[in-house]
Amino acid sequence: MASILVAGATGFVGRRLVPALAEAGHDVRAMTRNPDEYAGPARPVAGDVADAGSLADAMAGATVAYYLVHGLGSRDFETEDARAAQNFGAAAARAGVRQIVYLGGLGSDRDDLSPHLRSRREAERLLAAAGVPVTTLRAAIIVGHGGISWEMTRELVDALPVMIAPRWVNTRVQPIWIGDAVRYLVGVAEREEALGRTYEIGGADVLTYRRMMQVLGRILNRRPLPVFIAPVATPRASALWLSLITRVDPVTGRNLLESVSNEVIVTDDAITDLVPGPVLGYRQMVLAALRERLAALTGSADDGGEREQHGQ
Numbered sequence: 001m002a003s004i005l006v007a008g009a010t011g012f013v014g015r016r017l018v019p020a021l022a023e024a025g026h027d028v029r030a031m032t033r034n035p036d037e038y039a040g041p042a043r044p045v046a047g048d049v050a051d052a053g054s055l056a057d058a059m060a061g062a063t064v065a066y067y068l069v070h071g072l073g074s075r076d077f078e079t080e081d082a083r084a085a086q087n088f089g090a091a092a093a094r095a096g097v098r099q100i101v102y103l104g105g106l107g108s109d110r111d112d113l114s115p116h117l118r119s120r121r122e123a124e125r126l127l128a129a130a131g132v133p134v135t136t137l138r139a140a141i142i143v144g145h146g147g148i149s150w151e152m153t154r155e156l157v158d159a160l161p162v163m164i165a166p167r168w169v170n171t172r173v174q175p176i177w178i179g180d181a182v183r184y185l186v187g188v189a190e191r192e193e194a195l196g197r198t199y200e201i202g203g204a205d206v207l208t209y210r211r212m213m214q215v216l217g218r219i220l221n222r223r224p225l226p227v228f229i230a231p232v233a234t235p236r237a238s239a240l241w242l243s244l245i246t247r248v249d250p251v252t253g254r255n256l257l258e259s260v261s262n263e264v265i266v267t268d269d270a271i272t273d274l275v276p277g278p279v280l281g282y283r284q285m286v287l288a289a290l291r292e293r294l295a296a297l298t299g300s301a302d303d304g305g306e307r308e309q310h311g312q
């Protein structure tokens with residue numbers, strides 16, 4: 001049993017990870033900037049990654065620290081995320097943490113990565129800079145009720161009779177079900193062979209964004225969404241348009257949209273030796289996420305932890 005700190009415990013991934021770690025027998029602390037509002041199953045601790053001084057108490061006694069924090073909603077997220085990762089890595093080293101587990105983004109370093117993906121990659125380096133071994137899991141879109149990229153896609157397909165999209169709709173992506181991502185995150189804790197290693201994680205299907213929207217359209221609206229290419233749509237125009245159709249704010253929308261020209265697929269499946277087990281395909285994960293949404297709307301149990309979040 002490890003003593004585990006989860007930074008980002010109140011987020012989409014953290015809300016599912018915390019109970020899974022507790023179920024695996026670990027002693028879990030949930031780090032948040034608002035511990036008084038925390039309603040999850042772990043012990044809440046205050047901590048703000050932008051404030052290095054606030055991390056010492058949160059980190060004290062932890063042997064493993066999960067880092068599930070990002071500043072996508074900020075215009076200057078690159079500077080803020082870099083400082084935050086540096087603060088977290090340094091505090092972990094001072095507290096004697098033996099392993100940091102970080103969930104970052106897929107995408108090839110040989111590609112011209114978007115600022116968002118570049119920043120996620122930089123965080124890997126900065127978290128490790130003070131000497132604590134980092135285990136990085138890199139993922140593309142994580143599908144599950146409440147996930148920002150998933151909800152953005154769902155709202156878009158739900159709202160539109162046809163889609164006029166930029167060329168990026170032909171980029172390939174390998175989405176992963178939130179339950180599978182959490183299983184991998186839990187599975188690397190305290191594993192000697194995972195220290196200092198980077199793993200790519202993905203679901204069973206590689207598909208283009210166009211195909212993703214068509215599959216979703218068939219499930220939501222009983223017909224595939226017709227997608228037409230408009231070659232001259234800028235990220236700024238697309239983000240503004242996106243914020244009109246979905247609930248995503250324009251800054252987050254733009255930061256996410258800039259990544260869609262980068263292919264995000266698994267090229268090395270070493271994680272499947274370390275944490276074996278089947279993963280869901282896209283259609284299965286869409287159906288599971290929609291079931292969770294229905295459960296959250298009707299207040300039944302299978303809601304992926306969303307009611308808990310709404311109560312915060």
Ligand SMILES: NC(=O)c1ccc[n+]([C@@H]2O[C@H](COP(=O)([O-])OP(=O)(O)OC[C@H]3O[C@@H](n4cnc5c(N)ncnc54)[C@H](OP(=O)(O)O)[C@@H]3O)[C@@H](O)[C@H]2O)c1
Pocket residue numbers: 007008009010011012013014031032033034047048049050067068069070071103104105120139140141142143147148149150
């Ligand atoms: N969602 C996806 O599809 C996806 C895909 C690939 C990778 N990832 C990665 O997975 C990680 C988690 O993503 P998510 O979707 O779960 O994010 P999220 O729902 O937006 O949650 C973000 C979390 O960060 C915490 N946070 C933000 N600023 C903070 C600060 N200054 N100090 C301390 N905590 C702070 C928030 O906690 P409080 O507000 O309670 O403090 C919240 O719990 C990120 O690193 C992301 O890049 C996500």
